[in-house]
Amino acid sequence: MAGERGVETVDMLLNMGPQHPSTHGVFRMILKVDGERVEDAEAVVGYLHRGSEKLCERENYRQIITLFDRLDYISNFNNELVFCLAAEKLMGIEAPERAQYIRTIMCELNRISSHMMFYGAYGTDVGVFATAFMYGFREREVIQQVFEAVSGARMMHSYIRVGGVAQEVPADFVPRVRAVLSGLKRGIEECDRLLTRNEIFLGRTRGIGVLSAQDAIDYGCSGPVLRASGVPLDVRAAEPYLVYDRFTFDIPLGKSGDCWDRYWVRMEEMRQSISIIEQALTQMPEGAIQTPVAKFGFVKPPKGDAYVRAENPRGDFGVYLVSEGKETPYRVKIRAPSFCNLMALRQMVRGSYLADAVVILGSLDIVLGEVDR
Amino acid sequence: MSWTDLGWIVLSVAIFIGFITVVVLALTYAERKLIARVQQRIGPMRTGPFGLLQPVADAIKLLAKEDLTPGRSDKATFWIAPVVVFVPAFVAWVTIPFTRDIAIRNLEFGILFIMAVSGVSVAGVLMAGFGSFNKYAALGGLRAAAQLMSYELPLVVGVLGVVMIAGSMDLRVIVAEQDAVWYIALQPVAFLLFIIAGLAEVMRPPFDIPVAESEVAGGPFIEYSGMHWSMFSLAEYANTFAVAVLAALLFLGGWRGPAPESGWAQDMVQALWLLVKVSGMLAAMFWLRTTIPRLRIDQLMAVAWKGLLPVAFLNVLLTAFYLYYGWPAWTITAMSCGVMGGAVALYYRRRSARRGMPETARVRVERGRVVG
Amino acid sequence: MPEPRPVRRGPEKAEPVAPVRPDAKMEALLKEAFAGFGAAFGYAVDEVTVTAPRERIVEACRLAKDDPRLRFDYLRCLAVTEYGDYFQAAYLLFSTALGHKAMLKTNAPKDDAVIPSVMGVWRGADWHEREGAELFGVTFAGHPDLKHLLLFDEFSGKYPMRKDFPFEETVDWTPENDRPWSRLPQEGS
Numbered sequence: 001m002a003g004e005r006g007v008e009t010v011d012m013l014l015n016m017g018p019q020h021p022s023t024h025g026v027f028r029m030i031l032k033v034d035g036e037r038v039e040d041a042e043a044v045v046g047y048l049h050r051g052s053e054k055l056c057e058r059e060n061y062r063q064i065i066t067l068f069d070r071l072d073y074i075s076n077f078n079n080e081l082v083f084c085l086a087a088e089k090l091m092g093i094e095a096p097e098r099a100q101y102i103r104t105i106m107c108e109l110n111r112i113s114s115h116m117m118f119y120g121a122y123g124t125d126v127g128v129f130a131t132a133f134m135y136g137f138r139e140r141e142v143i144q145q146v147f148e149a150v151s152g153a154r155m156m157h158s159y160i161r162v163g164g165v166a167q168e169v170p171a172d173f174v175p176r177v178r179a180v181l182s183g184l185k186r187g188i189e190e191c192d193r194l195l196t197r198n199e200i201f202l203g204r205t206r207g208i209g210v211l212s213a214q215d216a217i218d219y220g221c222s223g224p225v226l227r228a229s230g231v232p233l234d235v236r237a238a239e240p241y242l243v244y245d246r247f248t249f250d251i252p253l254g255k256s257g258d259c260w261d262r263y264w265v266r267m268e269e270m271r272q273s274i275s276i277i278e279q280a281l282t283q284m285p286e287g288a289i290q291t292p293v294a295k296f297g298f299v300k301p302p303k304g305d306a307y308v309r310a311e312n313p314r315g316d317f318g319v320y321l322v323s324e325g326k327e328t329p330y331r332v333k334i335r336a337p338s339f340c341n342l343m344a345l346r347q348m349v350r351g352s353y354l355a356d357a358v359v360i361l362g363s364l365d366i367v368l369g370e371v372d373r
Numbered sequence: 374m375s376w377t378d379l380g381w382i383v384l385s386v387a388i389f390i391g392f393i394t395v396v397v398l399a400l401t402y403a404e405r406k407l408i409a410r411v412q413q414r415i416g417p418m419r420t421g422p423f424g425l426l427q428p429v430a431d432a433i434k435l436l437a438k439e440d441l442t443p444g445r446s447d448k449a450t451f452w453i454a455p456v457v458v459f460v461p462a463f464v465a466w467v468t469i470p471f472t473r474d475i476a477i478r479n480l481e482f483g484i485l486f487i488m489a490v491s492g493v494s495v496a497g498v499l500m501a502g503f504g505s506f507n508k509y510a511a512l513g514g515l516r517a518a519a520q521l522m523s524y525e526l527p528l529v530v531g532v533l534g535v536v537m538i539a540g541s542m543d544l545r546v547i548v549a550e551q552d553a554v555w556y557i558a559l560q561p562v563a564f565l566l567f568i569i570a571g572l573a574e575v576m577r578p579p580f581d582i583p584v585a586e587s588e589v590a591g592g593p594f595i596e597y598s599g600m601h602w603s604m605f606s607l608a609e610y611a612n613t614f615a616v617a618v619l620a621a622l623l624f625l626g627g628w629r630g631p632a633p634e635s636g637w638a639q640d641m642v643q644a645l646w647l648l649v650k651v652s653g654m655l656a657a658m659f660w661l662r663t664t665i666p667r668l669r670i671d672q673l674m675a676v677a678w679k680g681l682l683p684v685a686f687l688n689v690l691l692t693a694f695y696l697y698y699g700w701p702a703w704t705i706t707a708m709s710c711g712v713m714g715g716a717v718a719l720y721y722r723r724r725s726a727r728r729g730m731p732e733t734a735r736v737r738v739e740r741g742r743v744v745g
Numbered sequence: 746m747p748e749p750r751p752v753r754r755g756p757e758k759a760e761p762v763a764p765v766r767p768d769a770k771m772e773a774l775l776k777e778a779f780a781g782f783g784a785a786f787g788y789a790v791d792e793v794t795v796t797a798p799r800e801r802i803v804e805a806c807r808l809a810k811d812d813p814r815l816r817f818d819y820l821r822c823l824a825v826t827e828y829g830d831y832f833q834a835a836y837l838l839f840s841t842a843l844g845h846k847a848m849l850k851t852n853a854p855k856d857d858a859v860i861p862s863v864m865g866v867w868r869g870a871d872w873h874e875r876e877g878a879e880l881f882g883v884t885f886a887g888h889p890d891l892k893h894l895l896l897f898d899e900f901s902g903k904y905p906m907r908k909d910f911p912f913e914e915t916v917d918w919t920p921e922n923d924r925p926w927s928r929l930p931q932e933g934s
Contacts, residue, residue, distance in 0.1 A: 021590055022588070126587075127587060127666045127667025129408065200668060203669075217841055220819065251737075252734075253734040254733060260731055304790065307821070333824035339872060343868070343872050358587050372895055
């Protein structure tokens with residue numbers, strides 16, 4: 001290839017990852033770069049492939065919940081929930097109302113903690129030396145402590161069960177969550193002040209990695225990535241599950257589909273999650289938290305197939321569950337939001353600067369655990 | 374030159390290298406502690422009281438570490454590169470005075486010498502980039518070359534304003550000339566230029582593009598470990614310290630401040646005043662590091678060539694007018710402020726013409742139904 | 746003093762909720778739209794499934810996307826499942842404009858596991874098809890680049906998601922046996 005002044009130049013293949021500080025786990029990007037320009041990019045995944053779908057065919061329904069914890073390891077509650085909803089849908093049961101509320105609260109808290117993780121990691125991607133990271137993790141830590149109090153584990157909770165939740169929440173749950181929320185509100189504002197309108201941050205993220213609404217839909221993108229492109233698709237509103245049809249909240253939308261929009265949508269979603277949790281805390285009834293199915297673990301859905309999806313922090317997490325009426329599912333296909341969002345990466349990265357490639361990848365907020373499964 | 378002269382030079386250089394090394398160690402500690410406070414942590418606490426021995430522990434770790442050479446690297450270039458970066462960083466200190474009387478060797482053209490010497494380190498970074506046989510290192514080396522050369526210009530032209538007013542390149546004279554008023558008041562534009570370009574010259578955030586951890590994973594230094602890596606690190610901190618000291622000398626009146634008239638007490642107090650000013654500068658630099666995202670390489674170049682350089686030349690021009698016509702001192706201050714205000718206004722006008730503040734939208738969901 | 750834990754009530758009687766039925770209007774619509782396809786219709790709890798012959802699956806997908814009454818522009822998921830002697834690909838569709846959903850299905854016999862690729866309809870089918878190809882050995886004809894996605898390149902000729910791929914066979918790694926997976930039982934053995 002001849003350069004502008006007839007100088008012979010060659011493209012360079014740059015192998016970014018799996019050992020690279022900003023590939024968010026074990027992700028690999030093969031970049032074809034011309035100086036600082038990225039000509040083409042190829043995503044290589046699979047370093048974390050554990051055969052979860054295959055393992056699901058051997059384990060029984062209660063054991064599978066632990067496998068789902070380990071898919072998107074930043075938003076464990078949401079994962080568990082989707083699988084339980086799928087099994088419940090096939091069995092034609094519903095969890096008691098109180099359990100539904102507990103699930104909602106935990107999932108929304110998990111969304112905040114996941115977005116805080118994104119905030120921290122994204123700050124590092126654009127080059128704020130760890131400050132955003134520490135801010136994000138400070139808020140996350142408070143939520144993790146609630147998780148620990150409720151489920152007994154900080155990350156791999158196995159708390160949501162088919163037909164309910166594992167155990168009653170602690171006695172001080174409601175006041176404690178309220179206290180956490182008021183702290184979070186302050187924390188989010190602080191995070192906002194550090195980064196959102198920073199001139200350099202705007203310069204680094206605006207107009208970068210633009211994904212049009214048409215392309216986002218075509219690639220099957222979901223969650224904040226899709227909504228940043230201006231598509232008002234939120235599973236919580238499009239196909240309300242749990243008790244989401246009882247809340248009032250906003251779906252934040254971007255206008256241009258660039259990195260800043262994706263960032264802002266997540267920041268705003270945290271505020272909306274807080275509002276949802278507050279509504280849920282006021283509405284939460286007393287009562288049972290498990291149906292007998294959950295209590296005794298006789299989960300044996302009838303023959304058939306069902307697809308359930310829910311709004312995870314990263315997007316539309318779906319489970320296609322095929323049952324043959326046995327103790328173990330016949331087939332579990334996991335539709336991971338990061339997996340689909342990552343498909344759009346190539347188009348977004350093409351033609352950008354090398355430094356932008358990192359910013360774009362960060363704005364997708366992938367978790368390789370669910371990409372590779 | 375007599376033997377005693379030579380002995381004196383060797384001794385003072387040895388003392389000086391030791392001194393700078395200690396300063397650098399202290400600097401790493403201070404930086405870690407300060408950044409930790411910004412991030413609501415407490416920083417190193419385990420090694421010694423308040424973690425004071427942390428730099429020592431770091432140094433021992435680095436010394437004990439295996440020095441790796443990449444198999445296909447250009448060995449000579451690879452090993453010489455740290456020296457090429459390290460030596461200028463320390464040579465520049467030869468002429469930097471700490472008080473009116475203490476300096477290794479005062480040069481009449483001191484500031485020119487410092488600028489010239491520090492320019493050499495570009496070669497070292499570039500050598501490290503190419504010698505490592507690593508694509509990230511090569512990218513980082515090229516970035517460093519582009520960045521350091523671009524920012525040399527606004528740095529030098531910015532300092533030119535100070536030199537014009539002082540009428541000398543001798544740092545001691547420059548400080549002595551700030552008797553009535555510090556040059557930050559007369560040359561605020563030059564001060565900002567010096568800080569911005571200086572940060573870029575020492576590759577510190579937000580200008581750490583050549584070594585950006587999240588992009589090129591350490592850039593030219595990616596393949597270095599142990600002692601050779603620590604040479605780069607020492608040079609970086611020595612340069613950072615030099616920028617802070619120069620900023621204090623050129624713009625903040627150096628060691629000026631209430632002090633006894635003579636004797637060792639005078640030297641002590643003067644050094645203390647310098648230290649106070651330098652600490653302020655360093656704290657500001659560390660603070661910037663923790664809170665500001667990194668620029669992109671094209672934005673960085675745009676800042677240098679489209680922003681800083683014209684402003685620097687304008688500043689020199691205004692200073693020349695001021696000196697030629699002998700206007701009162703406040704005019705140069707007013708003009709400088711005008712230049713800064715104009716530059717900022719121009720930037721924001723151009724930016725908002727290109728794109729305003731981001732627009733967002735939202736859709737309301739009530740009881741599971743989208744209501745728009 | 747800690748407050749007493751709330752008294753936990755016994756589990757309420759399991760009340761199966763009213764069986765969710767698919768939208769009858771959707772069913773009628775799909776039956777009308779896919780009338781000429783020789784398609785079979787069924788249910789997946791609350792979704793209508795349309796099983797089209799695989800020769801016409803691309804055509805069916807194209808129709809589902811372009812028909813103004815359907816407008817299934819969003820591919821939620823593409824799931825390959827192994828049943829007895831055939832593979833089934835399920836295309837889970839959703840319309841962002843109209844907010845409705847449906848499921849398209851197609852079957853391919855095991856001895857001729859070829860399904861036309863729908864990448865031309867939804868680009869989002871890309872990785873789903875690559876995954877189905879490597880895990881099940883279904884060839885998605887017309888896919889531009891059907892190479893391995895999740896598995897490493899040497900893992901060839903064996904399809905771990907098939908039912909005959911063993912769970913229990915593990916081979917310990919030794920220096921002499923640097924590629925233990927190559928000792929896994931071959932397909933059909």
